[in-house]
Amino acid sequence: MPITIYEARSILTMNPSRPRATHVAVRDGTVLGTGTLDELGGWGAHTLDRRFADKVLMPGFVEGHSHIMEGTLWRFVYVGYHDRMDPNGKLWPGARSIEAVIERLQQQERLLTDPAQPLVGWGFDPIYFGSRRCTRQDLDRVSQTRPITIAHASLHILNVNSAALKLADWLRPGIEHPGILLGTDGLPTGELRGPEAMTPVANRTGFDRTIMAGDEQGLRAFAKLCVRKGVTTATDLASPLPESALPMMLSVTGDDQFPTRIVPLLRLLAHPVPDTIERSVKLQAASTDRLRLGRIKIVADGSIQGFSARLRAPGYYNGAANGLWYTAPEQIRQAYELALAAGLQIHTHTNGDEATEMALDCMEHALARHPARDHRFTLQHCQLADTAQYRRIRALGLCVNLFANHHFYWGDQHYATTVGPERAERMNACRTALTHGVPLAIHSDAPVTPLDPLFTAWCAVNRLTASGRTLGEHERIEPEQALHAITLGPAYTLKLDGEIGSIETGKRADFAVLEADPLQVDPRTLKDVPVWGVVQGGRVFEAATL
């Protein structure tokens, strides 16, 4: 097997016994070691590759909570407020007004030749447009006849035009549903909130649920985004993982030019819990290097900005009623017990602190019956946990993967409306987690926010909101800690820390190739460090030539 030794301006290894190096030797996709050229020469005959001589190498970033849908959505028109890069590297400028959104859709509409083909936009974020709502009349200006749909950034609201409403037979008086907004004329305005109201239209206008699951095109686009952002391992959290999709996923990820390790988690739905456990055991056995199967995700509650997260007293700052359980505590307890017994791992979405408390109770119960020393069950989002809960999290051996990006995108709303100033300032309490020895990862939940671990690290370091407020000075963490939380941290939550997350002997040759040193730049510009591409399993992928 040939040996390649890469020379770099600096290698930030995340291996504390050898934190910095100038060279890394790779054989058969595995790191032989880091050090000087002299030290590594001892491995034998090699090729010296100097293409990274002016670059900085880090362990490939690990996105511990994302969705393949981030790749799928790019077949639609991006109409978000913030600039965002597509899988092909094109930067889509933010659409800063409803007028700009309409104009962009009009441009794209003119490119379509089939008059029946629906047009879909995504990433729409009208919280930046004051009280002005988008209406069907706005979207009718894009087309009177073609169905036009735009999905909000949260993916929980759609705006559609008249043609789309007609497809669902909803452009009529007499519609009464809290998820369907009505205008003064008694007809739907075209704004559809929540799955009950969205799905019947979405399924007829090209924005259907198969998108959520991801397809080959989406998976390939997702992987391109990963390369552009330095990600070498990414989760799909979670997927229904239909049997029919498995051969596709195995074949696409098995392609020797596929640049990403994908970790799909199987979502626990209403199946009897033992069936899901059994299926996970089978899936685990089908894993390959680039498709890691056999983990389970449970969704306990909803979202904070949608007021569907379960909060403990004193509840929502604006007085909204408590949110909804998405999975019954009994099922969660049973799943934890069975998974501990089977040696499977479960990641649980808990947004509200009541959901977190419930998950902790279930874990305590399950561990009493099935003691497990290294389960690494992980609370995903876990946005509102307080210090006492972090102490319990530590005691029960759980990890957290916090939603650091939330501060930037919704922090101002959390402060003003959802949870109020005090809890907004301690949301996603990275420092508290570390202080209490809780293994920490941070995430984007892409496509809810963009896939970009350096941006996520910047969020955890600076805790700035979109309006510029520092939301919770006390919970800011150091750049080194934030970089850990996008590499070894998430690798640990996936039990992959023996293989990835640092650059050291015996681990996979997964590198993020950067144009600047993230520990040398001003921490306020951490998000601006350019990414050249990645090395994944010893294979080099340059973003510019994808």
Added chain:
Amino acid sequence: MTPAFAAQIPATIIGGYLGAGKTTLINRLLRQADGERIAVLVNDFGDIDIDADLIEARDEDLISIAGGCVCCSFGNDLLDALTRVIAMQPAPQRILIETSGVALPRAIARTLTLMRGVTTDAVIVVADAQSLRERAADRYVGDTVLSQLREADLVLLGKTDLAEPAAIAGLRTWLAEVAPQAVCIEMQHGRIERALLLADRVGFDRPAANRSLASPRPSALASAKGAISPASSHLATTLFASLSVRFAQPVRIDEITEVLTDPAMGVARAKGLLSATDGTRWLVQQVGRRVETRALDKPTENEPGRLVVIGVRAQLEVAALDARLARLGAMRG
């Protein structure tokens, strides 16, 4: 019956917390289908365990059940599943929708309002008499359980035979406080009469209909609480009672519904075709304490009105009802 009404397939929403007995109830109702084509919709096949002997065939998203019934999973798109079910040939005559254990059943009812051709008949919440109070006090799911009860037209109490009568009485008092809009019906040794739960085709406009409440069975005609025109199948005479009246003169609809929804009367269901004093004609349907009145386009019969009322035998105050309705112009028969 107006065409608009005839075209609606009644849908019954069956909610209740995990383990309350929703699936048991559905299996029972399928066994009592008696030739009616029922479509059962569940979130996921994992939610329901259709008795194996009822299953004729199954594929990925459809189970065929003896007697022309089917069971479909709807996942996240109830309306799509309903559209498929309604398009079946022959179309189902009734739809049962089983919700997940933490779902709020009125959300399903709201979704049904978006669909033409289907109408919510009733929200039934199934509860386990032994664990209900404990569940309702649970720190995590207590409010969910209470919300489910508050959204019910009928609360169906199961496993009552395992509890002391005094405990059941206490439970009923508590239910009347936390869910005053609901009528509580006990299953007795797991038995339940479908006429209490499902809107049967009440006999006044189709006197000869099969399985209707206008069964001619003599034993039913002369039952203890004075039911005149009750109903359907084998269990009827022991579990429930009914009252059937006519009106020779137009009535005030609000006066009639006031009597029917008086908790003291114990009415579980009622259905009437009534002429109002202003000359309009109304279809009145009641389940639990929820009444829906619908103006009919045109008079369909010469007689001013008919009304059928049913309830649990031990609760339906037939004599008192009869007397109060008589004061509003009702006559037996």
